Amino acid sequence: MSKLIKNFLGALSVKPWEKDQMKSDNYHIGKTFDISLQTSAVIIIFGVSTVLFSLIVTGYLYSIPAGQDTQYLLKPNLLWINTFILLLVTYFFNRVTKDLKKNFFTKVKKNLLIVGILSYIFLFGQILFWFQLMENGNYVSTNNYFSSFYIFTTLHGLHLLGGLFFWGKVFSKISKLKQEEIITEKKSIEALSLYWIFLLIVWFVFFLIIYVFNDTVIAWCRTLLG
DSSP, rough: OOHHHEEEEEEHHHOOOSSHHHHHHHHHHHSSSSSOOOHHHHHHHHHHHHHHHHHHHHHHSSOOTTTOOOOOOOOOOHHHHHHHHHHHHHHHHHHHHHHHHTTOTHEEEHHHHHHHHHHHHHHHHHHHOOOOOOHHHTTTTTHHHHHHHHHHHHHHHHHHHHHHHHHHHHHHHHHTTOGGGGGGHHHHHHHHHHHHHHHHHHHHHHIIIIIIIIHHHHHHHHHHHH
């Protein structure tokens, strides 16, 4: 990733109107960044999704009325467990990518399977948490806090389902390959790993703003709106 950033900054500093640069461009093969098509697609998804999630967070911060009641907000341990599950998913993805770089393929299939199972457990935990909220009378229409919570977790879950769809395609291919042939799917696995890291970062931002430091954020919003 650091190499990608250096290439990006280098491309921004290029002056194509200068004669020396023109000569250099004539011999350029046309490829500026050494990234795969799969990773390029993930980066594009990053851009679109970041804007979408940013709008939700901004709407949450500026839509809380001054009289918002926060005393009954349900704060069970289930979200902490789900966050830990996402951390485990990222850990196992990291192990997979390291094994691929070292051409060590014996545990790639197993770790990829663990990634899929943990991701489905995370989704099941989110649905279970929704039922807990509704049993306590906290619905989308209850207040702005819960409407933002439901919208965010729904969109995050849909992104995760999209990732699981492509995970299924990659895993079905890998499961039919011999260990030494798994390297052919290296680019797809690296792109999936990058995508899951993005989902983890988005979840952490949400988790801190709307759950861990919820009262602090609401107090800050009240000072803005006041």
